[in-house]
Amino acid sequence: MRHLFAPIILLATVVACTLSAADKRPNILFIFTDDHAPHAIGAYSDWLKDVNPTPEIDKLAAQGMLFENSFCTNSICGPSRAVIQTGKHSHKNGFMNNGNSFDWNQQTFPKLLQKAGYQTAIYGKSHLKGKPQGYDDWAVLPGQGLYYNPDLITPKGKITVDGYCTDIVTDMAVNYLKNKRDEDKPFMLMVQHKAPHRNWMPAARHLNLYDDIEIPEPDTLFDKWEDNAPAARHQELEIDRHMHLNYDLFVDLTADFKDPEPTMSTDRSAWHNMQRMSPEQLKAWRDAYAPKDAAFHKANLSGKDLVRWKFQRYLKNYLRCIKGVDESVGRLVDTLEELDLDENTIVIYSSDQGFYLGDHGWYDKRWMYEESLKMPFIAKWPGVTKPGSVSKKMIQNLDYAETFLDVANTPIPDDMQGRSLVPLLKGKKPRDWRKSIYYHYYEYPATHMIPRHNGIRTERYKLINFYQFDEWEFYDLKNDPEELNNLYENPEFKKLIEEHKEKLNDIIAHYDDTSDRAVKPEEWQKRVRAEGHARKPRPEKK
Known part of the structure; x- marks a missing residue:
């Protein structure tokens, strides 16, 4: 009988060892923002060195690898996220512009990770419509979501949470790490912030941040494109002509602001959000902006001076939103350390595309030009990725799904169109790495x-x-x-x-x-x- 049980005992030992090894697969923390241009990150550029906008993200880069040539496939919010979910270009995953609806029934990397034994969770901005599939726990903003007192869609229905969106999403992620995950399984946690998306509403604690700093103007702030790019002559994303003083820059904006007669497309989400703000939030808001607005009216600016003022107001609000994100990165990294998870967790910071920060006189994204095309990608993988390393290889958001699956030692489906970044993260230099990237933008006229x-x-x-x-x-x-x-x-x-x-x-x-x-x-x-x-x-x- 002893010999009869020996193979069974051996088999049980092998299975136990296999499960134990699987349990030690790396956790994945994916921190993802909206419209965070790489040149607004200290680790990527010294343009804002006097502002020091991202000390926590910079620290992450110093502890891991920064990808200098990271690009999107389609520079617009929803499509970028769909590419990340599927590892397929927009024309393959069916989500080509923000008017489309994502087919959650299709193959996505979170579903594959679940099958491989990973716990999965997502909090924050999804922007893919419908209820997320492939996640054990989730709470997502409807559409673009709100900066203050946002609604969130959860498996149990819609909830409203008082507070500032970046903080709320971070709180949910921290609570997941501390209280909701199964400690015997690896996890993949997606923390997806609305910030710094238009209309760039900072947290109350940051409303006066950078008041004493003059943001350096880009060399191309007054670029007019007449002799260069035919398509650029017809755009509608100029700080000069298309950035609204009231709705985008908050001049005299209050909850009871009288809406002017509409004559062109304008994003009024900040104004609508103010109508949901608490009296305390509204007071903090007006206490911060009213003196600045008064000074603006007194100056009576016009021409290039007005453009320069708009640029300063815009960039400071944009960077104030990023400050909240940077603090979130610090909190999440500190939580991993507190829970002794940091040594076995890959931490990735990225954003859905680049953004114009006054470059060529613009804001927004969409173009295949560099400021819009480039997206940040920073990865810290303790014990695997050399701290302070930089990769110049061309990567895209097309590669994220494959990377997550490779990290989890899970087969990558043949129909995915990107490739895993794991060899690069390990310091290898594959000779067959891509020498070019493909881009396709579809949202027009819009x-x-x-x-x-x-x-x-x-x-x-x-x-x-x-x-x-x-x-x-x-x-x-x-x-x-x-x-x-x-x-x-x-x-x-x-x-x-x-x-x-x-x-x-x-x-x-x-x-x-x-x-x-x-x-x-x-x-x-x-x-x-x-x-x-x-x-x-x-x-x-x-």
Whole structure:
């Protein structure tokens, strides 16, 4: 009988050892923001060194790896998140613009992690509509969500939580780590902040932060694009003409503000949010802004001086929102250490795309130009990733799902289109790593009037096709990093441009992008652009 039980005992020992090994697989903490441009992170740029906007994120970079060439596939909120969920380009996951609805029944990496024995949770901004699938616990903002006293959708229904959104989402994540997870299983926790999305409403404690600092202006603040980029002449995202004094910059904005007659698309979410704020919150708000508004009215600015004032107000509010995020990163990292989870947890910081911070006179994103295309990606993996390391390899949000699965020692499905970043995080330098990335933006005609376009970016060059208008742009990023000189009509670059058109066709075929890229009739082109120019900025109350 002793010999009969020996194989059973041996089998049980093997299973126990296997389970024990599985239990030691790394936890994943994914901290994700909305519209956080890399050049607003100290570890990426010294542009804001006197402001020191992100000490906690910078510390994370010093303890891990920073990716210098991290790009999105489609620079808009919902589609970026859909790509991360699926590891597939927008044309494959079905979520190409913010008007689409995400099919939660499709394959996603959280579902695969669940099957592999991971606990999964998400708190904050989902922006994919519908109830999240693949998560053991979740609470997500409906749509864009609110900065103050936000609603959240949970498995038990909608709730309203008093407080500031960044703090609330962080509190939920900390509570999960301390009280809700199964300590015998690895976890994948997604902490997804609304900040610093428009309308850039800071926490009450940060309303006067940076008042004594002058933010450095970008060199291209007054760029006018007349001789360079045809598509850029028709956009609607200028700080000068399209950033609203009342709704975007809070001049004289109160809960009972009288709404001017609408004449163009304007984001009024801050005004609507004020109508839900508590008396204490409203008082703190007006106590902070009223003196600044009075000084603005007294100055009676116009022309470039007014643009400069708008830039300062905008950037300070944007960076104040980021300060809340940076504090959240610190709290989450401290919680991991408090719970002795830090040595076996990968901490990743990223955002859904880049953002214009006055570059070229703009705000927002959407373009394939660098400020919009680049997204931060910082990863700390104790014992695996060398502290203070930097990768120059080209990566995309297309790679996140594959990376999470690889970390969990889980097979990566063949239909995913990215590749795992684990070899890079381990310090390896694969010779077969991609030499180019593909981009495709679909939301037109729509807010900000950025035309549909696709393109290819190599390590040095970028080719963009605004296909509905049959307009092309080509840039040498080495000699022209700010993309001020469109070389498409330059005969000296004809051969190089033709080579990149071939590369673009090849990468389109590689990713099987069969979406409509036809040139529109000339009548349609003139009508759509004329309708955009016919809209005038909304009246602003000074």
